[in-house]
Amino acid sequence: MNLNRCEPVSMQTERQVKVAAYFGAMNAAGLTADFSDRRGIKSKFVTLDFQATGPKAYVLRKDIYLDVDLELQGARIMAIELLGTAQMTVVPLSPVKDPPVASYANGLLTLVDDCNKKLLTTPLANLCRSLNGNKLTFTDLQHVDLSRSYVSFIAASGISEANALPFVFYFNP
Amino acid sequence: MQNVIITRSTLIEARIVSTPAALQKYVFDPNPEIDRNNILVYGIVGYSATQLAASPMSNRAAIPQADVPNIALTIQNAQGTSLIDRMPMYNTVRSLNGGFVVTFADLPMNVTRSFIELTGTGTLANTQSVIFEIYYKLRS
Numbered sequence: 001m002n003l004n005r006c007e008p009v010s011m012q013t014e015r016q017v018k019v020a021a022y023f024g025a026m027n028a029a030g031l032t033a034d035f036s037d038r039r040g041i042k043s044k045f046v047t048l049d050f051q052a053t054g055p056k057a058y059v060l061r062k063d064i065y066l067d068v069d070l071e072l073q074g075a076r077i078m079a080i081e082l083l084g085t086a087q088m089t090v091v092p093l094s095p096v097k098d099p100p101v102a103s104y105a106n107g108l109l110t111l112v113d114d115c116n117k118k119l120l121t122t123p124l125a126n127l128c129r130s131l132n133g134n135k136l137t138f139t140d141l142q143h144v145d146l147s148r149s150y151v152s153f154i155a156a157s158g159i160s161e162a163n164a165l166p167f168v169f170y171f172n173p
Numbered sequence: 174m175q176n177v178i179i180t181r182s183t184l185i186e187a188r189i190v191s192t193p194a195a196l197q198k199y200v201f202d203p204n205p206e207i208d209r210n211n212i213l214v215y216g217i218v219g220y221s222a223t224q225l226a227a228s229p230m231s232n233r234a235a236i237p238q239a240d241v242p243n244i245a246l247t248i249q250n251a252q253g254t255s256l257i258d259r260m261p262m263y264n265t266v267r268s269l270n271g272g273f274v275v276t277f278a279d280l281p282m283n284v285t286r287s288f289i290e291l292t293g294t295g296t297l298a299n300t301q302s303v304i305f306e307i308y309y310k311l312r313s
Binding site for chain 2: 061105108121
């Protein structure tokens with residue numbers, strides 16, 4: 001908090017108290033947390049591995065579904081990250097694949113719960129911390145069903161079977 | 174320092190549907206998930222074409238990043254009272270603000286009463302849309 005020497009100390013204190021109270025209430029409601037907060041007991045590396053043909057073939061405006069993940073099924077997702085090449089040069093699959101960072105602005109991730117309700121719809125670029133001042137995207141999403149969740153691209157992207165999206169889910173089992 | 178936690182999020186879009194001119198206002202389109210006055214908004218993130226190329230709802234192109242300073246955001250409630258008045262869209266674009274997210278104290282936002290206003294025209298066009306992601310919780 002910047003202190004203004006021309007502002008009476010009592011007003012500065014009042015302002016600090018109000019801001020602290022605001023974030024105290026937001027923290028208590030589970031809507032904010034300190035940047036140093038430990039998000040999730042575990043993390044899991046989840047890839048969307050594009051293929052040449054089939055359900056994981058890249059097609060413009062097609063919903064490409066993530067795979068079922070039994071460990072994440074029903075888990076509480078506390079943060080989500082999509083890695084860029086600044087963080088991981090290749091995606092460690094067999095064969096290795098490239099993260100299509102240049103296309104992150106063209107895609108969105110939608111997470112759906114097991115009641116088929118959309119919990120989150122966010123651009124892929126919003127999940128990549130190297131594109132956002134190195135800030136991790138915090139979430140608190142419960143009952144996510146990855147098999148109902150999907151990525152879709154709304155603008156042409158040079159994505160092929162040489163690419164994969166490397167997500168990291170931070171979660172509480 | 175605090176970071177926002179997403180519990181629910183969705184995209185909202187204001188389409189530029191006429192020749193852009195300063196002080197022109199464009200309201201947000203209805204969003205069936207949230208247009209029953211049933212939400213409280215606590216965070217908002219704006220997107221230019223650099224972060225999100227086009228709207229998944231309308232397929233219209235997002236505005237260029239250079240035009241972000243030409244947009245101001247007003248959030249109103251169901252009664253038409255402005256809760257957030259002419260906030261620069263620039264403030265809401267994470268990649269322009271060190272990754273920080275603008276937070277609010279539970280705004281009862283009415284999406285179709287809220288609007289964006291052009292403060293300049295730049296390279297804006299009537300084929301583009303202004304897109305935000307709102308972080309919200311349902312009213313109990």
